[in-house]
Amino acid sequence: MALSQSIEDYLKSIYEIESKHENVTTSSLSEKLNVAPASVTSMIKKLSEKKLVTHKKYQGVKLTNSGLKVALEIIRHHRLVELYLKEALGVPWDQVHEEAEKWEHVLSEDLEDRIDEYLGHPTSDPHGSPIPDRNGNMIERDSRNLIEVSPGAKVIIAEVSDHNPELLRYFGKMGLYPETEVKIISIEPFQGPITLVVKGEEYSIGREAAKYISVVEADA
Amino acid sequence: MALSQSIEDYLKSIYEIESKHENVTTSSLSEKLNVAPASVTSMIKKLSEKKLVTHKKYQGVKLTNSGLKVALEIIRHHRLVELYLKEALGVPWDQVHEEAEKWEHVLSEDLEDRIDEYLGHPTSDPHGSPIPDRNGNMIERDSRNLIEVSPGAKVIIAEVSDHNPELLRYFGKMGLYPETEVKIISIEPFQGPITLVVKGEEYSIGREAAKYISVVEADA
DNA sequence: ATATATTTTTAGCCGTGTCTAAATATTTTA
DNA sequence: TAAAATATTTAGACACGGCTAAAAATATAT
Ligand SMILES: [Mn+2]
Ligand SMILES: [Mn+2]
Ligand SMILES: [Mn+2]
Ligand SMILES: [Mn+2]
Secondary structure (H helix, E strand, O other): OOOOHHHHHHHHHHHHHHOOOOOEOHHHHHHHHOOOHHHHHHHHHHHHHOOOEEEOOOOOEEEOHHHHHHHHHHHHHHHHHHHHHHHHHOOOOOOHHHHHHHHOOOOOHHHHHHHHHHOOOOOEOOOOOEOOOOOOOOOOOOOEEHHHOOOOOEEEEEEEOOOOHHHHHHHHHHOOOOOOEEEEEEEOOOOOOEEEEEOOEEEEEOHHHHOOEEEEEOOO | OOOOHHHHHHHHHHHHHHOOOOOEOHHHHHHHHOOOHHHHHHHHHHHHHOOOEEEOOOOOEEEOHHHHHHHHHHHHHHHHHHHHHHHHHOOOOOOHHHHHHHHOOOOOHHHHHHHHHHOOOOOEOOOOOEOOOOOOOOOOOOOEEHHHOOOOOEEEEEEEOOOOHHHHHHHHHHOOOOOOEEEEEEEOOOOOOEEEEEOOEEEEEOHHHHOOEEEEEOOO
């Protein structure tokens, strides 16, 4: 009763949309997965029959417990693989996501355990995303978007979006990695740039880029 | 123009049958791939259209240069991954094949290079099979089957079949690994057992098992 | 050489996951 | 609150890679 790669990808996407506290609509999935809305509808029907999601027509879907379990399993694979590729084989952080997209579906439980062991049971991936443990538990942090921080504050980068390699290389050049402390100097109005200091260097970055960084309070 | 996993598997199987100097028939592929003969015929048609094999009706298939290139590419992936899993993650040699069957299809060229580098450009996998280099070249050894060796001779294990985990564990218990020297004591007639000495220990193994071991001459 | 057995191909079907176009439901706007 | 815009579902098609059953070609045996 193994699930197809397609089903796994849908469940993962549903989880990711849910965790942004957004309603999981046909169109949001259509956009995220790059498939036509009609295709999403037919897949939703299948997921619903398999009791992986609940669905009220025209109302969007929600993961069931069983669907959530699968989603977290795949996300665990994805994030473990990302970190493993970086640590063990030196794959740059802007490339690990693409590799993990493929590997996450073919990782055996045994290999998952070996990788987890090798990495010392890590709790976050190269982009700062939490890695669920085998039971699906992960560390929740109280993070907010970089653009919501008050000028003058010191914060620590919690997580950056892993989907755009070019953006990641841009962040990398400035040292904007998870766990790095940054001081916000100013946030210009009218969608203006954010000026910040990273490791003694000052940078100005646009709102578009900053949106993809989330932060937590700096250690006391 | 990426090829499907199915196509890759067919090409790999065709290569493997060809390299046993056997005609690649519909039924041999059917058996190897565990699909109905009719399915093989329809896939052969597709491979033929894509110029990956040549086919004369009722006569079997042969890889074209382009088909051979793909087959060797996948076999390189498979064998590199097998060795990598053993070396880097300690996966036992009876389990690496199954993992590699899945990973071989999702390995990027970049990762292939990194793994190759990590392993120091290896030339054979954990079962003794040669690993093609990036150009498809590999070291050919003049090996023969263990059951063809004359009693009294010392030989070195070249290669063991990687398809049966149980068999591999059985071999492993006796230390029958590639590059190991064995001395053949006797080969009983009427499909009788082969008695041999491995690292000072004497064992008797059946013909069925011995068939899956190939050997080369011991170093002078 | 002919009958029989085996192998291969053809024909037709099915499940999966996608698509486009059209119908229908919901949401927004006026 | 009715019309317009948008979102979702339905209908019907298609490529892929399987399947079974039947037909045709090849190989084997008498
Ligand atoms: Mn797992
Ligand atoms: Mn990631
Ligand atoms: Mn193998
Ligand atoms: Mn390759």
